[in-house]
Amino acid sequence: MKHIKRQAAPVTWPIERKGNKFVVTPLGPVKEGIPVLILLRDILKVAENKKEVKRAIKNQKVLLNKSKIKDVRNTAKLFDVISMPSSKKYYRVVLTHNGKFTLEEIKEKESNTKITKVTGKTMLKGKKIQLNLHDGRNIFQKIKCKTGDSVLVNLKDKKIEDTLKLEKGSEIRIFAGKHAGKKGKIQEIDKENQIVNIKTEEGKINVLIKQVIVIK
DSSP states (O other): OOEEEGGGSOTTSOOOSSSSSEEEOOSSOGGGEEEHHHIIIIISOOOSSHHHHHHHHHTTOOEETTEEOOOTTOEEETTOEEEEGGGTEEEEEEEOTTSOEEEEEOOTGGGGEEEEEEEEEEEEGGGEEEEEETTSOEEEOOOOOOTTOEEEEETTTOOEEEEEOOSTTOEEEEOSSTTTTOEEEEEEEETTTTEEEEEETTEEEEEEGGGEEEOO
């Protein structure tokens, strides 16, 4: 299915709910990201229509996480990087304070890395440990980290450069639930109930660990 009804599109997509009846369906889980077409046409407004986005992709003028893409439905997830080398423009996918996907312009050097969350570990043959990451990556690398921590991934060599611990004092971004888009600092961690107490600009709130990602 290449299209879904606008009214049924995720609330994280900053699109008009009226107008054309349908909107493009992303490749991959609908709620986890946003199609490149919407990012370029509706948010950045560097293209007027799907045809122009297709042409830019075909001519490799648009990269997702430093890699070529083939379809306007390719999905960009939180903290992914959109690069437009010919115009020397680089953007990171972030959330607004009210939980909508948007793009934040970054420097070229910043475009080489992205933060993602460790969602699990898998023991494979030979006692090799595979890290399962929130953005769908699976990486074999010996580093000290726990499920819930974040890692800084180098998009060029696909290696982890640093670990960001889920601990008291860490800065986080909420990416799911009614508080999506808010950021703050961890005050307490309730491991038994898998909840973190966070201090935000609006005050203290409790959020499920699975709904937050460590950013600093």
